[in-house]
Amino acid sequence: MSAAVDGELTPKEREGFEKHIVKCPSCLSEFKEAQKTKSLIREKIVRFKAPQSLVNSVLKLTDSLF
Amino acid sequence: MTSSPHKKNTPAQKSALSEKEKIKQQEFQEEAVEHINALYNYALHLSMNPDDAHDLVQETYLKAYKFFDSFEKGTNCKAWLFKILKNNYINKFRKNAREPGKVDYDLIKDFYHSIKDTQSDSEDLNAGYFRSLMHDEVYQALNSLPEEFKEVIQLCDIEGFTYEEIANMVESPIGTVRSRLYRGRKLLRSKLNEFAKKYGYNTDNEETP
Numbered sequence: 572m573s574a575a576v577d578g579e580l581t582p583k584e585r586e587g588f589e590k591h592i593v594k595c596p597s598c599l600s601e602f603k604e605a606q607k608t609k610s611l612i613r614e615k616i617v618r619f620k621a622p623q624s625l626v627n628s629v630l631k632l633t634d635s636l637f
Numbered sequence: 638m639t640s641s642p643h644k645k646n647t648p649a650q651k652s653a654l655s656e657k658e659k660i661k662q663q664e665f666q667e668e669a670v671e672h673i674n675a676l677y678n679y680a681l682h683l684s685m686n687p688d689d690a691h692d693l694v695q696e697t698y699l700k701a702y703k704f705f706d707s708f709e710k711g712t713n714c715k716a717w718l719f720k721i722l723k724n725n726y727i728n729k730f731r732k733n734a735r736e737p738g739k740v741d742y743d744l745i746k747d748f749y750h751s752i753k754d755t756q757s758d759s760e761d762l763n764a765g766y767f768r769s770l771m772h773d774e775v776y777q778a779l780n781s782l783p784e785e786f787k788e789v790i791q792l793c794d795i796e797g798f799t800y801e802e803i804a805n806m807v808e809s810p811i812g813t814v815r816s817r818l819y820r821g822r823k824l825l826r827s828k829l830n831e832f833a834k835k836y837g838y839n840t841d842n843e844e845t846p
């Protein structure tokens with residue numbers, strides 16, 4: 572199920588999965604719920620920008636190493 | 638000609654590196670710095686503390702550059718950096734028995750509120766009442782999960798790593814990653830339902846058959 576949501580199924584597995592969910596309402600609804608959860612995470616978890624001071628210090632650090 | 642004022646760090650020492658090595662270093666440097674935001678977020682998620690996150694990222698780069706030779710071009714640089722950061726985190730906090738992860742929700746909330754306005758809410762998310770959940774509520778729900786679930790969800794859904802990359806990072810078989818994702822998402826859904834009810838969002842569509 573997770574693999575289906577994440578696009579990690581092999582083509583053959585995917586075919587089997589797609590055949591199964593049209594016949595199995597409980598797997599279909601579980602699949603949809605899992606998809607929703609994934610997209611919610613993607614949409615709502617805010618990404619921070621690294622502070623400029625950190626970017627600067629990393630750049631400086633790496634420059635001094637080379 | 639007797640006094641040489643700049644005895645230390647003569648340019649000659651630096652040019653000991655071959656042209657080829659220099660190019661490799663430069664490429665690596667350019668690619669690695671691209672991932673600084675992702676690394677910072679990961680560090681923040683792990684440590685829950687901006688100062689620790691800052692240090693973790695800095696130490697990660699230091700290690701990465703020291704061992705850039707062991708980095709194979711063409712492999713996932715981001716995954717490699719994440720792995721270094723994770724190991725560093727474990728060494729720093731778990732082994733020293735220093736208490737990380739004291740979740741400071743106020744701090745996190747401040748962060749969210751300061752940037753919420755810049756977020757686009759226009760994405761088409763077919764998620765019913767879940768849409769009403771705020772960033773910090775989703776964040777809290779995610780954070781309430783046991784570490785092993787939280788981690789794989791973060792790496793998969795937020796950072797977009799493949800199962801194989803995640804398996805390598807958490808040092809577990811792919812099957813384990815898969816089942817943790819499955820169980821973690823299930824758990825997360827029930828937490829989100831709890832939150833949605835608690836904050837009085839409309840949960841009708843969940844109850845209708």
Ligand SMILES: [Zn+2]
Pocket residue numbers: 591595597598599
């Ligand atoms: Zn089924």
